[in-house]
Amino acid sequence: MHKNILKLYPDAVIQDVPSYDDERFCFYDESTKQYFSIKKSSVTEREKLLLETKYTLVEETPEFLNSRVEQKAWYQFLLNDGKLPDNSGRIRFIQFHLEEINDYYNFVDAVESFIQDRVAFVWFDKKTGIIIENEMDDFLTEKDFDSFKDAILTDFYIKVDFYIGRFFEVSQQLKERFFREQYYFKMGRTVYPQKHIFSFIHAFPIVMMTTEWHRLIPILEQEYQDIFQGDKELVKIIKKYLENNFNTSLSAKELYMHRNSLQYKIDKFIEHTSIDIKKFQGAISVYFISIFADASLYLDGDQFSSKHSS
Numbered sequence: 142m143h144k145n146i147l148k149l150y151p152d153a154v155i156q157d158v159p160s161y162d163d164e165r166f167c168f169y170d171e172s173t174k175q176y177f178s179i180k181k182s183s184v185t186e187r188e189k190l191l192l193e194t195k196y197t198l199v200e201e202t203p204e205f206l207n208s209r210v211e212q213k214a215w216y217q218f219l220l221n222d223g224k225l226p227d228n229s230g231r232i233r234f235i236q237f238h239l240e241e242i243n244d245y246y247n248f249v250d251a252v253e254s255f256i257q258d259r260v261a262f263v264w265f266d267k268k269t270g271i272i273i274e275n276e277m278d279d280f281l282t283e284k285d286f287d288s289f290k291d292a293i294l295t296d297f298y299i300k301v302d303f304y305i306g307r308f309f310e311v312s313q314q315l316k317e318r319f320f321r322e323q324y325y326f327k328m329g330r331t332v333y334p335q336k337h338i339f340s341f342i343h344a345f346p347i348v349m350m351t352t353e354w355h356r357l358i359p360i361l362e363q364e365y366q367d368i369f370q371g372d373k374e375l376v377k378i379i380k381k382y383l384e385n386n387f388n389t390s391l392s393a394k395e396l397y398m399h400r401n402s403l404q405y406k407i408d409k410f411i412e413h414t415s416i417d418i419k420k421f422q423g424a425i426s427v428y429f430i431s432i433f434a435d436a437s438l439y440l441d442g443d444q445f446s447s448k449h450s451s
Contacts, residue, residue: 150179158208158246159199168196169205206245206264215263215273219319228260228275231308233415234319235272235286236326240300242268247297255289256281271319276308287338302330305340307415309367321363324348341415342422349429361433368414368430378406380431383424 146153154160160167160178166189167178176199184192192198199205207216217223235256242248249262252272260273274280286303293299304326309318325344329336332347348360369376382392382403389407393400410418417423 146177146179150183152183153177153179159205160246162244166192167199168192169199170196203264203266206267206270209261211261212263215261215271216265219263219271219316220265225311225313225315226261228311231276231310232260232315233274233276233308234304234306234322235274236304236306236323237270237272238302238326238330239268242299244297248293248299251293251296281305283338283340290337300337302326302337303339304329304344305338307341317363318367321360328352342417342420342426345426346422349426361430362437364430365434365437368416368427369434373434375406375410376431376434378403379410379418379427380435382407383418383428383431387419387424 146155155175155177157175159169159176162178164182165178165180166184167176169176203216207213211226214223214226218225239248252262253259256272256274258275258277260275262270262272264270283305286305290301290303293301304322306322309315322341325341325348326339328347328351329339329344332351336343349357352360378396378398381396382389385392385395389404390400393403396403407418416427418427
């Protein structure tokens with residue numbers, strides 16, 4: 142096959158991965174499990190149709206963009222009814238949205254160099270996808286992503302927005318958490334199109350202000366369970382700390398705790414939730430959820446709805 146293609150099209154490029162280039166057609170040869178690309182200017186419409194009868198034309202679809210085994214597994218799990226991929230430890234989803242892209246592989250190479258301990262790079266369509274990252278002691282910060290966003294724009298002229306997700310255990314609940322964060326990303330980009338790096342602490346206040354009540358209640362319930370895991374004593378501790386303006390000594394005194402014990406609980410809370418409540422935006426988000434936790438002890442979901450609508 143290679144000799145015949147190269148004889149007919151000297152500019153053809155044979156490779157093991159698909160090529161996405163606006164100036165070239167890319168085909169997949171099932172017999173050799175390889176791809177070849179040809180300049181569009183070198184192929185007539187009739188020749189293209191003939192090539193398509195023998196080879197598969199590669200297009201910018203998830204099926205071709207997600208060519209690796211781990212990519213396919215995560216795509217099937219998140220968007221279809223696929224099995225939960227095996228992975229030890231906690232992970233987070235880094236969602237991205239591209240304004241325009243022509244050079245997929247240089248973009249992927251740049252991301253893979255930036256995020257060293259990734260699990261998979263999954264495309265949902267030709268402009269959106271996620272990077273799945275393992276939890277490490279020295280994980281990437283918002284400032285790191287902001288610098289990376291600028292580098293991508295400078296090197297490849299690609300405008301990209303990121304949503305930095307929280308770390309979660311690998312379980313069936315990951316799908317629900319992914320869709321929740323996807324909604325946060327969407328609302329953040331809608332309200333603040335000039336902003337390019339988002340996370341829970343940026344997006345959640347927006348979600349609180351813009352989401353219809355009947356949809357907001359399940360979100361609050363899910364966040365309460367994820368953040369506090371039904372621990373009413375922890376709700377009391379974190380709420381008191383926030384109400385005392387991060388004053389650990391005063392909070393410990395009012396809670397009848399040793400200051401070091403309280404500080405330990407706060408640090409573990411931040412580590413477990415990936416929400417820095419020592420920052421204003423993180424504090425206000427968690428505070429609203431703690432109020433919801435208090436209120437939910439007395440009112441069920443129907444009463445919340447009727448109370449709001451009356």
